[in-house]
Amino acid sequence: MGRAPCCDKDNVKRGPWSSEEDAKLKTYMEKYGTGGNWIALPQKIGLNRCGKSCRLRWLNYLRPNLKHGGFTEEEDNIICSLYISIGSRWSIIAAQLPGRTDNDIKNYWNTRLKKKLLGRHKEPHRNRLSISSQDSNGIDDSQNFQNLSITALERLQLHMQIKTLQNPFCLYYNPALMVQNFQFLEENQDIQMQQDYFNLSNLKEDELGNSINGIPSTENISGQSNTNTNTGIQPSLTFIQAELDVGFIPAQNSMVVDEFQCFKEIDSSKLYNPRWLSNEFDVNLASSNSWDSANVLHKPEEMCQNYSTGYSIQ
DNA sequence: AAGGTCGGCAACCGCATGTAG
DNA sequence: CCTACATGCGGTTGCCGACCT
Structure with a gap:
């Protein structure tokens, strides 16, 4: 009909x-x-x-009370952080930026911010194709990768860049590799190995210090202590992983180093910690059926009270 | 100066979602 | 519960001005 x-x-x-x-x-x-x-x-x-x-x-x-153009550095930070965490949910991102519309932010991201962050990078698609191989089902990996969410890839890429920037040691702590490893363990239903893997993940973070992550590793996104084994991976990565329905070939170290070179100008001392971004918040906000998005714009004070500083994108 | 190209942004499209009857 | 309809939302398009050749 x-x-x-x-x-x-x-x-x-x-x-x-x-x-x-x-x-x-x-x-x-x-x-x-x-x-x-x-x-x-x-x-x-x-x-x-x-x-x-x-x-x-x-x-x-x-x-x-609408603002047009002239995004501030702080707004850049918030947009970038939220994009990494929740993807292209522009209305939710707009709710954190009083006076900004989802359309404005979407345009700003697509035309400027994304290029600012990813523009100098190798084409991710090309990277993937260059290491194409066949899986056990005879399906070419390049076909699998074409099915990946573009935003998930962008977010994973940004996530890696920021982690690398925060601590060069995290070259050994590769989120992409973690996703791949965990998927392998899940596919093989090896519960003990999954447990060990998450324990190892926590140990690795502890060894490197919690400051390695802008995103909390010992708290889940609701700000509660971890009680299950599935919280060893940072929340952002968990979000991204959920979108990666097919296999992922981790970036080669040389590529990661290139990314580090490209993004060394980012001031890693200003890292945005979106710990307030709980699933509960997300659901509540996403389900709001307001006629006027200005209603939503009244909420940032409540929801952003735990803001710390953000990424500094220059 | 003229034509081509590119980037930014306003507006549109169509699917998803909420809700009233 | 079902249906129809209004609104929300993200992706896409197309216009226009700036810049380049």
Whole structure:
């Protein structure tokens, strides 16, 4: 069964908004709000626009207290940290940045921030293809990799870069390798080995010191002590691992060293610790069905109270 | 100066999700 | 519980100005 269109697309104006249209919408919204129905709104105020278009224009451009452009270093840090932790969930990221819209942040990430962080890197896809081989099912690894979530790969890459930066010793502590090893153990259902592996993971972190990670290793993301064996891997990595449905070939050391060279300008003393980012928070926020994302923007103070400093991206 | 290319950003598209009846 | 509909959201497109040749 097809969905009924929200408006007659052939008969509504599309494209850039005129100042008159903006004025009409802004005046009405400031006076009456949506009245709970965006679809009916354009007709009420004599705009030949789709209701969705009106909503987008209001939320992304006309709404009061919006900031455009000029992202601060602190905002960069927060965006980067959250992207690593939760991926491209722009509305949640926007909720942490008062006055910013999800669209703004998405555009900013895609056009600038991502390039700032990853732009000087070798093409990850090419790296993967260059070490392609066949698995036991005769399926080429390169085919598997093409199925990987791009954002998961980017996040894993960023995660590795930051870890490497924080402590060069973590060249021996390779998240990608950990993912691969753990998947191998899971596939083989070797519980004892999994236990040993996580114990070893904790030991390795303890040996290197907790400061090796910007992300807590001895607490889970809810800020509670670890009580099960599945918390030896940092939360971020766990998130990423969940997205890696197929095998992963770890980066070669030479590539990691290249990354270290590329990112040595990042000030590793300013590391953002997203320990407040619990699953509970995530679910609550994601399920909010607010008409106006400005409502969500009121929450950062509550949710960011445990912010420490962030990545410094120069 | 003219044409081509690129980057930034506003806006659109369509699927996912929530909810009222 | 089911259905229809409104809204939320992330990915994508296309316009436009800046820069390059």
